[in-house]
Amino acid sequence: MEKFTTLQDTAVPLEVENIDTDQIIPARFLKATDKAGFGENLFKDWRFDKEGKPVEDFTLNQDQYSGSILIAGNNFGCGSSREHAAWALKAYGFKVVVSSYFADIFKGNALNNGLLPVQVSPEFLDELFLAIKKDNKESFKVDLENQKIEMLSSGKSENFAIDPYKKTCLINGFDDIDFLVSKLDAIKKFEEKQTQMREAAIQ
Amino acid sequence: MKKTLFDKIWDAHVVESIPDGPDILYIDQHLIHEVTSPQAFNELKEREIPVFRPNKIVATADHNTPTENQHLPVKDLLSRKQLKELSQNCEENNITLYGLGHPYNGIVHVMAPELGITQPGKTMVCGDSHTSTHGAFGAIAFGIGTSQVTQVFASQCLLVEKPKRLRVNVNGELKKGVTPKDVILYVISKLGTNSGTGYFCEYAGDVFENMSMEGRMTVCNMSIEMGARGGLIAPDQTTYDYVEGREFAPKGEEFDKLKAYWETLRTDDGAEFDQEYSFDAEDIEPMITYGTNPGMGIKITGAIPVEGGKSDAKALSYMGFKPGESLIDKPINYIFIGSCTNSRIEDFRMAASYIKGKKKAENVNALIVPGSRQVAAQIQEEGLDKVFEEAGFRLRQPGCSACLAMNDDKIPEGEYCVSTSNRNFEGRQGQGSRTILASPLTAAATAVAGKITDFTKSLN
Numbered sequence: 001m002e003k004f005t006t007l008q009d010t011a012v013p014l015e016v017e018n019i020d021t022d023q024i025i026p027a028r029f030l031k032a033t034d035k036a037g038f039g040e041n042l043f044k045d046w047r048f049d050k051e052g053k054p055v056e057d058f059t060l061n062q063d064q065y066s067g068s069i070l071i072a073g074n075n076f077g078c079g080s081s082r083e084h085a086a087w088a089l090k091a092y093g094f095k096v097v098v099s100s101y102f103a104d105i106f107k108g109n110a111l112n113n114g115l116l117p118v119q120v121s122p123e124f125l126d127e128l129f130l131a132i133k134k135d136n137k138e139s140f141k142v143d144l145e146n147q148k149i150e151m152l153s154s155g156k157s158e159n160f161a162i163d164p165y166k167k168t169c170l171i172n173g174f175d176d177i178d179f180l181v182s183k184l185d186a187i188k189k190f191e192e193k194q195t196q197m198r199e200a201a202i203q
Numbered sequence: 204m205k206k207t208l209f210d211k212i213w214d215a216h217v218v219e220s221i222p223d224g225p226d227i228l229y230i231d232q233h234l235i236h237e238v239t240s241p242q243a244f245n246e247l248k249e250r251e252i253p254v255f256r257p258n259k260i261v262a263t264a265d266h267n268t269p270t271e272n273q274h275l276p277v278k279d280l281l282s283r284k285q286l287k288e289l290s291q292n293c294e295e296n297n298i299t300l301y302g303l304g305h306p307y308n309g310i311v312h313v314m315a316p317e318l319g320i321t322q323p324g325k326t327m328v329c330g331d332s333h334t335s336t337h338g339a340f341g342a343i344a345f346g347i348g349t350s351q352v353t354q355v356f357a358s359q360c361l362l363v364e365k366p367k368r369l370r371v372n373v374n375g376e377l378k379k380g381v382t383p384k385d386v387i388l389y390v391i392s393k394l395g396t397n398s399g400t401g402y403f404c405e406y407a408g409d410v411f412e413n414m415s416m417e418g419r420m421t422v423c424n425m426s427i428e429m430g431a432r433g434g435l436i437a438p439d440q441t442t443y444d445y446v447e448g449r450e451f452a453p454k455g456e457e458f459d460k461l462k463a464y465w466e467t468l469r470t471d472d473g474a475e476f477d478q479e480y481s482f483d484a485e486d487i488e489p490m491i492t493y494g495t496n497p498g499m500g501i502k503i504t505g506a507i508p509v510e511g512g513k514s515d516a517k518a519l520s521y522m523g524f525k526p527g528e529s530l531i532d533k534p535i536n537y538i539f540i541g542s543c544t545n546s547r548i549e550d551f552r553m554a555a556s557y558i559k560g561k562k563k564a565e566n567v568n569a570l571i572v573p574g575s576r577q578v579a580a581q582i583q584e585e586g587l588d589k590v591f592e593e594a595g596f597r598l599r600q601p602g603c604s605a606c607l608a609m610n611d612d613k614i615p616e617g618e619y620c621v622s623t624s625n626r627n628f629e630g631r632q633g634q635g636s637r638t639i640l641a642s643p644l645t646a647a648a649t650a651v652a653g654k655i656t657d658f659t660k661s662l663n
């Protein structure tokens with residue numbers, strides 16, 4: 001997995017609450033059997049109209065906004081467990097998603113793909129939206145080591161929480177699979193214990 | 204220490220706790236399907252890691268399958284390729300697959316319980332958020348992403364933080380025409396779509412105790428719709444009666460002994476929850492949704508709330524509804540009875556008992572999709588197929604179908620569909636489709652009337 005330490009970049013605002021994974025990547029694009037190519041279908045039905053023309057007032061289509069940080073409304077990523085949502089955001093070029101709330105499964109999927117979910121307070125989220133409305137070139141600094149997100153122009157910042165284990169994984173580019181495989185002996189012991197308990201119970 | 208049902212099962216499955224980090228949780232049963240497994244198999248292959256416990260995995264094909272002519276090769280090439288990869292992956296890794304056409308094939312959350320694979324006290328996962336369904340048996344069951352599918356393949360374990368404990372109590376007696384679907388839509392409408400985030404939810408109280416297993420599955424299924432990782436209900440005689448005698452259930456003396464263990468799986472008196480809510484059964488009426496998330500629900504005779512935030516306005520404009528409006532008499536051209544929420548035999552009995560002797564309205568396209576081959580067979584055995592046919596409903600072959608519209612079963616743009624599925628997100632049932640979530644009874648009544656109607660008046 002790609003390492004993540006700090007990122008300084010501009011952001012794209014998407015001021016909609018409860019954005020579900022069906023919007024991030026609609027089900028009809030889930031027929032692929034590899035992880036490539038989901039970026040072009042990110043937010044497909046919000047980005048393009050029926051004729052395939054870009055929808056002008058959708059922020060991802062507006063030239064004035066760019067950058068690898070997506071700032072979204074409350075409760076981002078609810079709904080389906082499809083990891084394709086994280087793959088699509090990543091493939092499109094996002095490295096960080098900021099919201100005041102993330103759905104559990106999405107958050108896990110993002111972290112497993114080196115996409116950092118940054119959960120801020122609703123008040124700070126409002127400030128971020130305001131800042132970017134005022135100046136679309138506003139830069140943000142996301143510092144994973146110090147768990148801090150900062151608006152560079154004003155220097156206003158907020159700390160965010162992250163599971164310490166997950167933080168170590170991201171900073172070093174480790175993933176859970178290698179770790180679990182290194183634990184197979186302990187897992188086999190657990191299985192033996194479980195079988196014994198089951199046998200004891202049914203004797 | 205006093206423990207909750209959830210704690211008891213969780214704690215019995217912790218292989219190791221990482222200091223300051225997640226638990227290594229052992230998974231007893233892994234279910235897979237064609238859409239969220241191919242990338243996980245590829246990852247394993249690339250890393251040259253074998254599947255650790257193939258006998259703890261069962262596969263089905265459901266999301267991407269046609270509901271007509273299942274005996275013929277699948278027309279859509281991408282779907283066909285995805286199904287073929289599932290077969291190949293299962294074969295190469297010695298995993299049992301109940302593919303298209305197999306008598307055990309069906310939606311993963313319908314087939315596993317009816318085969319007795321789902322049992323109290325187990326930990327179960329699947330790359331599908333509605334895995335919460337299996338919690339109805341007093342199991343810890345939750346949906347996972349594809350990276351986690353890979354982890355379970357590689358180690359039969361997951362690294363997960365233990366969720367917090369939530370309990371939802373509903374006590375009293377349900378009114379006539381109020382079904383388990385209405386109960387859960389009511390709860391979500393009261394609590395909202397993210398109230399459960401970070402929690403595992405236990406449902407308690409006499410309403411759930413008196414519910415059938417099918418009803419409990421409908422309730423637990425939609426736990427994810429209030430953001431909870433999963434939901435569960437303590438096992439009792441109803442659970443044991445359902446499990447006993449099924450294909451993969453323990454048999455004879457082993458069953459009795461295990462039952463004695465299952466009986467210990469209940470929340471201790473005085474055990475603490477991090478959050479608790481209580482509702483009265485008498486307050487619940489048949490429910491429908493009016494917006495684009497499952498929390499936007501009202502009683503069928505109610506009005507769309509006038510107050511609403513920015514997202515409400517966006518949702519209402521997508522749905523073509525106005526604040527303050529009642530949906531009674533709104534013409535409806537599509538109804539869908541199916542999905543892992545409501546495609547078990549009881550759901551079709553409920554719909555058929557209303558439809559019997561009536562005809563669907565001319566304007567209505569009524570799609571009926573059983574959750575599994577076994578349910579389909581039972582529909583025929585009980586003669587329900589005749590009831591549906593005579594009333595003009597189309598009975599299809601099993602699968603997820605119009606719940607997520609990955610196959611050809613799509614609701615056209617702009618059309619309303621009263622659907623027994625679980626999500627009313629924008630475009631969920633096809634691009635531009637407008638979904639109104641409801642119970643099988645409400646869907647059946649809508650189909651007969653051709654519009655949303657207060658059918659409770661006509662129930663005797």
Ligand code: SF4
Pocket residue numbers: 265266310311312331333542543544602603606607624625
């Ligand atoms: S029926 Fe719908 S919700 Fe259930 S597993 Fe299939 S797609 Fe998911």
